[in-house]
Amino acid sequence: MEKSFEVLVREYEPALRAFVIACLCRRYDVVDETTASDLVQETFVAAWREFDRYDNSRPFAAWLRGIARNKILMHARSAATADQHVRFLSPEAVEAISDSFAPLTRRGDTFSECLSALRTCLAVLSGTDRRIIEDAYGRRQSCPTIADQLGQSADAVRKRLQRARLQLRECILAKLRMGEPGV
Amino acid sequence: MSDHRRDIEPDEVLDPAEPFDARQAAMHGLLHVFYAGSPTEEKDRADRILEVISRHERAALADALARQAESLRAELEHRAAQHAPPLERDLGRWDPARPAGHDQFRTAVSSPRQRRHFAFVVTALVLLVVGAFAWQNPLRRNRPSPPARSAQGPETQRERGFQHVRLASGQMRELALGDLGSIMVQGPADLDLLGTSRARLRQGRIRVRITSETGRGFMVQTPRADVIDLGTEFGVEVAPGSDDTGVVVFEGAVDMAVDGDGSRAGLQVEHLSEGDGVVIRGAGQLDRLMSIVTGTTDWTYQQTSEASAHGAGPIIADVRDNLSVSQSKKAYQIVPGGLREDARCYADRPRHEWNGLDENGMPERLIGADYVRTFESTRSRKDIRIYVRLARPARLFVFLDRRIDPPRWLRRDFRETGERIGLDKGPYRIRKNVHATFERGIGAGISVDHIFSVWERLVEQPGEVELGPNPGGSGSAMYGIAAVALDRPGGGRATVAPGVSGTRPAGE
Numbered sequence: 001m002e003k004s005f006e007v008l009v010r011e012y013e014p015a016l017r018a019f020v021i022a023c024l025c026r027r028y029d030v031v032d033e034t035t036a037s038d039l040v041q042e043t044f045v046a047a048w049r050e051f052d053r054y055d056n057s058r059p060f061a062a063w064l065r066g067i068a069r070n071k072i073l074m075h076a077r078s079a080a081t082a083d084q085h086v087r088f089l090s091p092e093a094v095e096a097i098s099d100s101f102a103p104l105t106r107r108g109d110t111f112s113e114c115l116s117a118l119r120t121c122l123a124v125l126s127g128t129d130r131r132i133i134e135d136a137y138g139r140r141q142s143c144p145t146i147a148d149q150l151g152q153s154a155d156a157v158r159k160r161l162q163r164a165r166l167q168l169r170e171c172i173l174a175k176l177r178m179g180e181p182g183v
Numbered sequence: 184m185s186d187h188r189r190d191i192e193p194d195e196v197l198d199p200a201e202p203f204d205a206r207q208a209a210m211h212g213l214l215h216v217f218y219a220g221s222p223t224e225e226k227d228r229a230d231r232i233l234e235v236i237s238r239h240e241r242a243a244l245a246d247a248l249a250r251q252a253e254s255l256r257a258e259l260e261h262r263a264a265q266h267a268p269p270l271e272r273d274l275g276r277w278d279p280a281r282p283a284g285h286d287q288f289r290t291a292v293s294s295p296r297q298r299r300h301f302a303f304v305v306t307a308l309v310l311l312v313v314g315a316f317a318w319q320n321p322l323r324r325n326r327p328s329p330p331a332r333s334a335q336g337p338e339t340q341r342e343r344g345f346q347h348v349r350l351a352s353g354q355m356r357e358l359a360l361g362d363l364g365s366i367m368v369q370g371p372a373d374l375d376l377l378g379t380s381r382a383r384l385r386q387g388r389i390r391v392r393i394t395s396e397t398g399r400g401f402m403v404q405t406p407r408a409d410v411i412d413l414g415t416e417f418g419v420e421v422a423p424g425s426d427d428t429g430v431v432v433f434e435g436a437v438d439m440a441v442d443g444d445g446s447r448a449g450l451q452v453e454h455l456s457e458g459d460g461v462v463i464r465g466a467g468q469l470d471r472l473m474s475i476v477t478g479t480t481d482w483t484y485q486q487t488s489e490a491s492a493h494g495a496g497p498i499i500a501d502v503r504d505n506l507s508v509s510q511s512k513k514a515y516q517i518v519p520g521g522l523r524e525d526a527r528c529y530a531d532r533p534r535h536e537w538n539g540l541d542e543n544g545m546p547e548r549l550i551g552a553d554y555v556r557t558f559e560s561t562r563s564r565k566d567i568r569i570y571v572r573l574a575r576p577a578r579l580f581v582f583l584d585r586r587i588d589p590p591r592w593l594r595r596d597f598r599e600t601g602e603r604i605g606l607d608k609g610p611y612r613i614r615k616n617v618h619a620t621f622e623r624g625i626g627a628g629i630s631v632d633h634i635f636s637v638w639e640r641l642v643e644q645p646g647e648v649e650l651g652p653n654p655g656g657s658g659s660a661m662y663g664i665a666a667v668a669l670d671r672p673g674g675g676r677a678t679v680a681p682g683v684s685g686t687r688p689a690g691e
Contacts, residue, residue, distance in 0.1 A: 005236075010229045014216050017228075022212030033219075034560075037228065044232045045239050079509045089203070096205035097212075104209065118217055137218040165210040 005051065008060060009044055015101075015111035016040050016064050022097050023072045023089055039075060043068040061105045065098045103173060114172060121171035129164040132157060238413055238438060239452065241400060346376040350387065355481070363398030364415075366391050367480045371423065388420040388483055390433075407463040409440045417455075418475075418482045429484040431460035431475055431514055434533040441469065458531030458558055460484065460514025473503040474515035474555075484514070498666045499553040501572040504561075515569075516556035522665050523550050525607075529661065530556040534609025537582075537663065538631055546602040546637060549580065554665035562653050562661035569650040575668055576643050582635040582663035584655060589638075592651035597638035605631030606660055633660055641669065 020039045046067050047054075054063055073091055089097070104114045122130055128150070135141045135149075143161070147154040350356060350370030358366045360379045368374055372387025382389070383404045393401055393412050401412040403419050406426040410419055415435040421428050430439055436456045441463055453469065455461065460472035462484060475484045476497065497519040504511075516530045524544060528535040537554075539545035561567050571579065581597055582604050583589060589599070607630050642648060653662050 006229075006233055009232050010226070013229045013232065014225055018209075018212035018216040020212070021215045022208040025208055025211050037231075040228070041232050041235055045236055048236045049239075075509075089208075093203055093205065093208075097208045100205040100209040104213070114213070115217055118213065133214065134218075137214045162207060165207055165214070168214075169206055169210050 005048055012061060012064055012111070013040065013044075014115070015061050015105055016043060016068060018111075019065050019098065019101055020068055020072065022101075023069075023094050035075070039068065039071050042071050046071070059102075059105070061111070062098070062102060065101065069094050069098060104169075104176070113176065117172045117175040118168060120175060121168050124171060125164060125167065129160060129167070132160050133164055133168075136161060235454070238454075241411075241438075348372065348374045348376065357480075360393075360398060360401070363395045363401070364391065364393035369481050369483075384419055384421050386421050386423050388418065388481070390416070390418045390480060390482060392416045393435075407441065411438045411440070413437055418477075420482070420484055425464075427462055427464045429460065429462045429472055429475075430455060431472060431482065431484070432457055433477075433482075455512060456531075457533060458514070458516075458529070458556075458560075459512040461508070461512055469508060471506075471508040471512055472514040474501055474517055476517045476519060478518065478521065497553050498573060498575055498577045498668050499555060499571060499664075500574040502555050502664070503570050505566070505568045506561075506564075511558070511561075513558045513560070515558075517553065518556065519553050520551050522552040522554040526554065527556060528606060528663060529559040532559045532609075535559070536607045536609065538605045538607045540603050540605045540631055540634065545604050548667065549602075549604065549637070549665060552580070552665040552667045554663065557661050557664060559661050562655050562659055565652050565654075567652045569664070570647050571650065571664060571666075572647045573642050573645050573666060575645055576670070577645075577666040577668055579640045579642050579648055580663075580665040580667075581638045581640075581650065582665070583638060584653075584660045584662065585634045585636050587653065587655040587659050589636075590651055590654040592649075593638055596648075597640045600637045600639045602637035604635050604637055604663075606633040606635060608632040635660075635663065642666075643669070 017036060017040050020036050020043075024036060024039075043064060047064060050067070054060070069091075072094060076089070105111055122133065125133065132146055132150075135146045136143070143154045143157045147157045150157065346358070348356065348358065348368055350368055350372045352371045354370035354372075356368050358368060358376055360366065363379055366374075366376070366382065367390040369388040369390075372389070373385040374387065374389065375383040375385075377383060379398070380400060381402045381404065382391075385406070389403070391401060391403065391412060393399060393415050396414070399412055399414045403410045403412075405419060405421050405428045407421075407428040408430070410417065410430055413436040416433040417435070417437050418431045418433065419428065420430075430437065432455045434457055436454065439453045439455060439461075441451045441453060453461070460475055462470050462472050464470060472484045475482050477483075497517065499517050499519070502515040502517060504515075513530055518526070522537065522545075524538055525536045527533060528537050537545065544550075555571070557569070573579065579597075581593060583593060584606075585603075640648070650662075650664070653659070655661075
């Protein structure tokens with residue numbers, strides 16, 4: 001059992017991490033990766049302890065997200081108690097994010113397919129959109145910084161990011177539906 | 184430096200003006216992971232999770248067994264109380280190598296029948312306690328079994344036995360845990376050593392150092408929490424009267440099982456790592472220990488009550504910052520008179536050391552200064568404010584990594600002296616069996632990795648000084664803090680004040 005759990009941890013860590021980061025992203029102050037890592041870790045520890053309760057007819061990723069959801073909400077409560085300026089997503093929003101991850105990981109329940117579809121889809125984006133995504137996520141630049149470089153307003157950059165994300169999502173879903181794993 | 188901390192963009196990237204859209208958030212997380220995770224990093228993170236899972240298992244197991252031993256012990260005490268003086272006293276002198284029912288129990292247990300029963304319970308208790316901790320650590324299975332060890336000689340027998348330690352204020356004693364490590368006990372203290380893998384601390388301060396891999400899992404029970412060593416050095420302090428329990432990790436990590444409401448039903452396990460310090464007040468109420476005062480063998484978190492306002496006490500009385508316990512569990516380590524060659528730089532990096540750049544050593548006037556071990560992990564935290572309280576008029580120093588542009592607060596409040604000090608990075612643990620390897624030299628001018636410039640500020644009025652964030656990124660190191668008294672003669676190699684009661688300068 002320990003061995004098979006190890007396989008599950010290696011396989012599902014990135015997907016769970018993506019979910020946790022998605023749920024932390026609306027905090028109104030800077031969230032660090034340590035918090036995300038802690039939540040992912042706590043989720044796996046809880047999953048390990050409760051493994052008997054896992055119904056293997058359901059996707060494992062969804063089960064993990066269910067555990068993580070509780071951890072995230074608990075964390076949000078305690079952090080909000082400690083500092084009133086901190087705001088987190090509501091339980092409903094966390095639920096909605098979880099739902100929105102479901103189709104991305106449904107096929108064969110693996111995340112690596114989703115990521116390779118994402119790689120293919122990035123290549124399809126227009127040059128500027130791809131550059132903005134790479135600057136924002138790959139180089140961790142802020143929107144005003146990117147905007148300065150492009151000679152656009154920060155708002156315009158944010159809008160482009162919004163559009164690019166939706167475009168990427170549609171593209172990934174299409175690729176997964178086509179059963180084309182991508183590069 | 185491979186601390187994996189990076190800031191996730193806040194609202195900035197997800198437009199706060201737009202209504203919440205779960206699809207946007209999901210893609211945000213996806214893109215983040217897509218760009219952040221190199222396969223090695225992912226593997227490292229997965230390894231850390233697996234390591235923690237097995238630790239939690241050990242902690243849960245140790246706790247379950249300890250509870251069983253505890254209930255058996257309660258049963259035993261109940262029985263003994265019906266016939267005899269309190270068992271506690273007898274257990275204290277009890278030698279597990281002798282056959283149970285030996286004459287030392289005769290005063291306590293009168294009839295042969297009672298004695299047989301008593302002996303049975305005692306034997307069961309000991310088997311359970313000894314067995315539990317041998318089982319808890321798989322490595323120990325390969326070691327000689329406990330009876331074989333006790334047969335080795337009187338020395339080993341004493342080590343494995345129960346021992347009561349009561350020390351008056353100012354007394355210190357080192358207890359050996361066989362070849363597994365040692366415990367330094369600072370009075371006033373009341374401690375029961377229950378074999379080589381468990382101790383019960385009712386009051387006082389201890390500093391436990393486990394030097395052998397086999398010694399891992401050593402447990403310190405206190406009125407408010409059980410602290411389980413995961414290697415290698417930690418301190419526990421139970422305050423007299425209140426039972427408030429402070430725990431600090433100098434090196435390695437511990438798991439701490441905190442009683443929720445006294446019933447143990449709400450048991451909560453906290454993992455503490457290098458540089459962390461917390462205090463448990465009341466039932467399950469966990470606070471951050473902002474700072475502790477430490478030397479090489481001693482420590483305390485109650486320095487404020489002990490700090491002296493006149494002459495001889497430490498110059499740096501207290502250090503705190505604006506992070507809450509949910510953001511950080513780390514405690515600043517104040518080392519009175521401790522700055523010298525090879526002094527440890529950071530609370531959370533046990534092997535990084537301050538050194539002079541060349542054979543002339545570090546600036547002479549810094550030697551013997553009070554200094555603060557800050558947190559390397561806050562080097563890029565932009566919202567941090569650190570408050571240093573000085574007990575006396577002093578020269579306050581900040582050591583800034585030269586790779587960083589001096590921040591505004593530093594240029595405004597401090598003066599660059601032109602002096603330099605070096606950071607000699609030692610190996611540090613990334614995860615189990617994987618270390619960042621840095622050669623570490625002993626003494627000045629050997630293997631210095633980074634150069635820091637010394638900034639100075641004269642503080643004529645005792646009180647609190649605010650320091651701002653370290654404006655560095657991942658390719659930089661956190662600043663250091665030190666202070667010398669203004670009246671220190673010549674600013675040279677001054678005699679080190681004896682420090683607050685119970686503490687000594689590092690390196691003795």
